[in-house]
Amino acid sequence: MIGGAAPVWAAPVWAVPVWGLVQLADPQQPPGPAAFFSFLDVSLVYTVVKLLIVFTVYMVGVALLTLAERKVSAWIQDRLGPNRVLKGWGQPLADGIKNFMKEESLPAAVNRPLFLLAPAMAFVPALVTWAVIPFGAPLPLPWGRMDLVLADLPIGYLFIVALSSLGVYGIVLAGWSSNNKYALLGGLRSSAQMISYEIALGMSIIPVLILSGDVTLGTIVQQQARGVWNALSLSVACLIFLIAAFAETNRLPFDLPEAESELIAGYHTEYSAMKFSLFFIAEYANMVTASALIVTLFFGGWTVPFWAAVNQPPWAWWKTVITLGAFLAKVLFFLFFYMWIRWTLPRFRYDQLMSLGWKVLLPTALAYIVIVAGATLGLDALGVRRGVGYGLCLFGLNVVLLLIVFFLVDRGRIVSPASARVRSAELTRLRAVRARSALAAGTGE
Amino acid sequence: MKAYVPVLLLIVFVIANAVMIIGLSHLLTRRRPTPEKQTPYESGVPPLGDARERFSIKFSMVAMLFIIFDIETVFMIPWGVAYRELSCGVPLVHGGCPTGQLSFFGLSEMLVFIGILFAGYVYVWKKGALQWD
Numbered sequence: 001m002i003g004g005a006a007p008v009w010a011a012p013v014w015a016v017p018v019w020g021l022v023q024l025a026d027p028q029q030p031p032g033p034a035a036f037f038s039f040l041d042v043s044l045v046y047t048v049v050k051l052l053i054v055f056t057v058y059m060v061g062v063a064l065l066t067l068a069e070r071k072v073s074a075w076i077q078d079r080l081g082p083n084r085v086l087k088g089w090g091q092p093l094a095d096g097i098k099n100f101m102k103e104e105s106l107p108a109a110v111n112r113p114l115f116l117l118a119p120a121m122a123f124v125p126a127l128v129t130w131a132v133i134p135f136g137a138p139l140p141l142p143w144g145r146m147d148l149v150l151a152d153l154p155i156g157y158l159f160i161v162a163l164s165s166l167g168v169y170g171i172v173l174a175g176w177s178s179n180n181k182y183a184l185l186g187g188l189r190s191s192a193q194m195i196s197y198e199i200a201l202g203m204s205i206i207p208v209l210i211l212s213g214d215v216t217l218g219t220i221v222q223q224q225a226r227g228v229w230n231a232l233s234l235s236v237a238c239l240i241f242l243i244a245a246f247a248e249t250n251r252l253p254f255d256l257p258e259a260e261s262e263l264i265a266g267y268h269t270e271y272s273a274m275k276f277s278l279f280f281i282a283e284y285a286n287m288v289t290a291s292a293l294i295v296t297l298f299f300g301g302w303t304v305p306f307w308a309a310v311n312q313p314p315w316a317w318w319k320t321v322i323t324l325g326a327f328l329a330k331v332l333f334f335l336f337f338y339m340w341i342r343w344t345l346p347r348f349r350y351d352q353l354m355s356l357g358w359k360v361l362l363p364t365a366l367a368y369i370v371i372v373a374g375a376t377l378g379l380d381a382l383g384v385r386r387g388v389g390y391g392l393c394l395f396g397l398n399v400v401l402l403l404i405v406f407f408l409v410d411r412g413r414i415v416s417p418a419s420a421r422v423r424s425a426e427l428t429r430l431r432a433v434r435a436r437s438a439l440a441a442g443t444g445e
Numbered sequence: 446m447k448a449y450v451p452v453l454l455l456i457v458f459v460i461a462n463a464v465m466i467i468g469l470s471h472l473l474t475r476r477r478p479t480p481e482k483q484t485p486y487e488s489g490v491p492p493l494g495d496a497r498e499r500f501s502i503k504f505s506m507v508a509m510l511f512i513i514f515d516i517e518t519v520f521m522i523p524w525g526v527a528y529r530e531l532s533c534g535v536p537l538v539h540g541g542c543p544t545g546q547l548s549f550f551g552l553s554e555m556l557v558f559i560g561i562l563f564a565g566y567v568y569v570w571k572k573g574a575l576q577w578d
Contacts, residue, residue: 047451051458104474108483109495120463127459131452151451158522159452180485181496192504195511202518209525213540269486274470278463351577354507358575362514363566366559369521373552377532381547386540 042143050150054135058127062284063092065335072339102273107179110270114177119271119278122170126282129163129289132156134218136302136324138315148302148320149218156216157209160293161202164248167286168194171250171257174279175267186266189350190250190257196357197247197254203365204240207372208297221301225311228391231298235398236368236405238298240361245290247357250283252342256350291334295327302327364405371401506574517562524555 067082067089074081082091106115136148153159168191175187208230209215212223224230231238247254258266268279295301302323303311310319348356375397384390485492524531531551533542569575 044450047454051451051455055455055458055462100470100473102474103476104470105482106476106478107485109485116467120460120467123463123466124456124459127462128452128456131455150455151448153448153452176497178485179496181487181492183485184496184500188500188504192507195515196507199511199514199518202515203521206518206521206525209522210528213526213529215522215526264486264488273474274466278466354577355575358510359570366563366566369525370552370556370559373528373555376528377547377549377552380532380542383544 045143046146047150050146050148054130054150055127058130058285058288059281061288062281063096065284065287066095066280067092068335069339069342072336073343076340076343096277099274099277104273104275105270107270109179111177111179114173115270116275118170118174118177119275119282120170121173122167122282123278123285125163125166125170126285126289129160129286130292132159132217133289133292133296134221134301135292135327137311137319137322139317139320140315145315148324152216152218154216156214156218157205157220157297158215164286164289165194165198167282170279170282171267174271178267178270180270182263182265183267183269186257186263186269189263190267193247193250193254193256193353193357196354197244197361200240200357200361200365201244201248203362203369204237204244205297206365206369207234207237210369210372210376217296217301221296221303224300225303225308227387228395229298229300229305233391233394233398234298234372235395236364236401237372238294239402240365240368241298242294243356243361245294246338246341247353249286249290249338251287251338253345253348254353255342255347256353259347287335287338288331291331291338292327294334295330299330368401371397503577510569510574513565514562517558520558521555524551527551 070091071081071088073079082088085091085094106112131150132153134147134149134152139146139148171190171194172187175183175185175190178184208220211230211233212220214220214223220230227233246252250257257263258268263269268276271279304323304326310322372394375394379390379393384393485496528551529540529542530537531554532548534546534548534550535543
């Protein structure tokens with residue numbers, strides 16, 4: 001059936017309605033079953049190979065990330081961390097086996113179909129989103145070129161937006177179906193938080209699209225390879241995206257849906273065994289995808305800076321190895337950054353979280369779109385060629401904007417500690433009160 | 446259409462995995478339910494009433510505002526992609542605009558759009574819909 005010369009009778013029965021649907025969806029599709037089966041060629045083999053390898057890497061990576069999280073937290077807090085099962089390396093395996101063997105709790109009052117569906121609803125979008133992210137230079141093989149991206153869809157970034165917002169369903173359904181007040185509150189908080197920050201996330205990406213002129217992630221990577229990283233030319237958008245990505249993945253300092261001091265475990269309070277594990281895998285897989293997305297959109301994706309030869313054709317296997325290494329290194333840095341932030345910053349209060357999303361990030365992103373649109377028009381009018389110089393001009397603008405944001409607009413409200421908000425005379429008075437009450441309690445300070 | 450086949454494969458594969466994981470853990474574990482185990486866990490306190498009661502209106506408010514601003518974002522995506530074509534009076538030459546042909550069309554159209562929505566945003570803020578306590 002390879003090559004397109006398949007006779008009509010070779011098509012299985014199920015193919016007829018599917019083929020009809022394909023014809024409806026895409027009028028450009030040449031008629032006939034032979035054309036429909038044209039996807040049965042070497043690229044399908046490539047797809048299956050890539051799918052299996054990346055999926056395995058994701059699952060093993062997530063398992064190792066749980067270990068890394070505990071090791072990093074131990075390192076930051078000056079402890080040892082897990083060091084018993086195979087000197088710590090076997091810990092994820094032991095945890096996995098434990099989760100498979102644990103008793104599953106199924107409280108009497110839950111809504112059973114939704115309770116069973118919710119972990120799968122969280123798991124599936126988390127592990128499908130990576131499909132459009134390119135992770136290396138194309139690999140030339142004897143059977144044809146293998147692009148290191150599962151599906152280079154023309155809709156690119158829109159696919160990610162569509163799928164990542166599906167993740168909230170799993171969490172909301174888990175919270176509601178559990179019939180537990182803490183779980184319900186966790187689910188509600190999570191949905192409100194995720195949709196609030198999705199706006200800032202979506203808006204911070206518009207300047208990137210203005211510069212690249214395309215939504216496919218491959219084009220965005222190439223555009224950064226020709227000029228400078230978007231992290232430089234669009235620093236403000238990068239900052240907004242980074243903050244929103246933390247909120248979207250429910251990580252500290254925005255992990256209110258599962259704030260253990262307030263809500264036990266939030267939306268997965270009632271879950272145990274492997275169903276709990278699915279939520280856990282989904283959270284870490286989302287973290288990997290968010291890191292890969294930050295790298296792709298703002299830090300040049302798989303390209304290597306200051307080494308143009310490795311980012312361009314003719315492709316060779318060593319270029320693939322180097323670029324794959326560069327991509328993994330960048331993603332691992334951001335995964336470490338996630339953990340670093342988690343064990344450094346305290347949790348936000350819910351009203352602070354909401355006002356940061358709606359009153360700070362949203363107007364900033366909106367204003368930034370206008371500024372970037374105006375700036376590109378201005379630079380074009382001045383005759384600056386697209387490339388490194390163009391990016392550096394925008395970088396200069398961003399430095400000015402960041403200074404304005406931090407020193408004029410913010411005036412120490414978010415960046416500096418909370419005490420900076422209080423007038424100094426008031427602060428002295430408050431300190432005196434505290435000293436007096438400490439004296440009255442007889443403890444001193 | 447061909448480009449979407451890998452995504453379809455991936456979705457089927459991941460769903461199969463999710464079903465397999467839930468099913469496998471269902472088969473491997475033994476369940477010994479007791480009345481205590483089957484009550485909702487609320488920090489050891491016997492649960493009082495049903496959890497599915499009325500909740501704060503603010504969550505619904507956020508959902509409504511989200512729809513407005515998310516649709517705004519969706520409208521801005523095609524504008525952002527087409528911005529270079531929109532800000533050039535004639536068709537682009539090699540991805541660049543010929544000298545002296547720049548136009549403010551793209552920018553002004555979006556300024557009007559953002560301006561209207563910004564007015565709505567200020568109204569919502571002044572009404573206190575963004576206030577969370």
